[in-house]
Amino acid sequence: MTGQDPTDPVQIDTSRPHPARMYDWYLGGKDNYPVDEEMGRQMLALDPRVPVMARVNRAFMHRATRWLAGQGVRQFLDIGTGIPTEPNLHQIAQQVAPDSRIVYCDNDPIVLAHAAALLRGTPEGATEYLQADVREPAAIIEGAKRVLDLDRPVALSLVALLHFVSDEDGAHELVDRLLSELPSGSYLTMTHATADFTPEEAAAATEKLKAAGVTLALRSREEFTRFFDGLELVDPGVEIVHKWHPELGDPVPGQDDGVIPGYGAVARKA
Template identity: 55%
Template sequence: MTDQGFSADFIDTSVPHSARMYDWFLDGKDHYAADVAAAKNVMTLMPGVKDTARSNREFMHRATRYLGHAGITQFLDIGTGIPTEPNLHQIAQRITPNARVVYADNDPIVLRHAEALLLGTPEGRTAYIHADIRSPEVVLSYAQDHLDFSQPIGLSLVALMQFVTDDQGPYEIVKRLLDPLVPGSYLMLSHVTWEFDPEIWERVDTIYRAGGTPVKARSHDEVTRFFDGLELCDPGVILSTHWHPDDEIRVREEQPLYVGVARKS
């Protein structure tokens, strides 16, 4: 079963967008000249940024499998990005065919391609809302129509919170998203860090800010703070390539990306 919420806004192809830049980093096809130019500027500063993006995606795959094997059959994925197979619902539904997934993103081009996010198993359910994490109540209201909030949910915030600046209350937003989730729910989160090369991040931020989406890299302690009040799963908040590596991992070199999974008790 599928469902889609809201309508697409006008896509301004003259301005780079973080989701379309991420698509380019992943060698996708849904981006425009402005996105490519901005992404190449980032790659000049961070030559390994494509591997960072791939490592982030691989973490999402492993973390989803981890939660699926832990019994999670419902997911709320915010900051979904342009569909890139396998998507979260495909991984979850391989483990549990009737798994339910709600996706949310604020890029109109993601909405344009949302049909790719809605092709799940006949037994499962996928839904999509065009919304922004800075309006968590909107996302939660929609998700409550499609997920059973009396049962555990896996909240996925993968490569998202770096686009919520300190003045926008990132920790408060995550808390508001977690508050209605019952014990036994999980948070899976990844976040870029400046700790590998502090000097470049101001220039990276300038590139993203030109597209209207500032980027805020954070330290290990700052990323760990997103998990306050939760039980961190082993091995804790760690570099992406060290989090439960398996035979499917392609990027093995350390990346400036902290990841973690934690359980609400």
């Protein structure tokens, strides 16, 4: 299903940083390269809370998945999966409902190299991995159809992903295209970094990443909310990431009551 044989040698570009590997470095992982660490340290110099932001996004995914499974959702499409960091989405969903079916999707070859860790699910359910880019919605949907029943609700997860896709690359259109293939009762789960609270640091980070070949499209609360046009936002709506249903999970180490510069929300397709 990956479109590439996992036993083939994986070609990894280590000449420039990649968001998935930087995210892994922020989380204390070892599946990254000096170029990723170097850029990560530059981001830390601009805002030392970046590793906390990474953990907060991860914790949001846990809470949102737990909530969705509790609502009866049994199918999940997670795009921008990243390098496996336990617990993964399928582990959270299948703890609630062992028959949950999950398709992971990412465009970084290093994630493919570790995809086996994403495929150890329950015998009652299913987990699969698809090597594709969010900018290829047709390929993602075609691959997802092999595991998911698109006549039944699906939770589409885009956590800490769309701030790497610019408006020029059609970020909103990509989300609309993916949602158009999902039936009524499906959900959109998203988090997104913002410059609303730290504009100067955000501008500097955007320029540094741009020079390294990485797009960073930070959006305001209003721009982020646009992704949910036509959907029914789950209470409390668009919220600072760590303030979305905190009762569903544990606090993130290093997190306080201050503002973490990112938004999160879950919404239902009517």
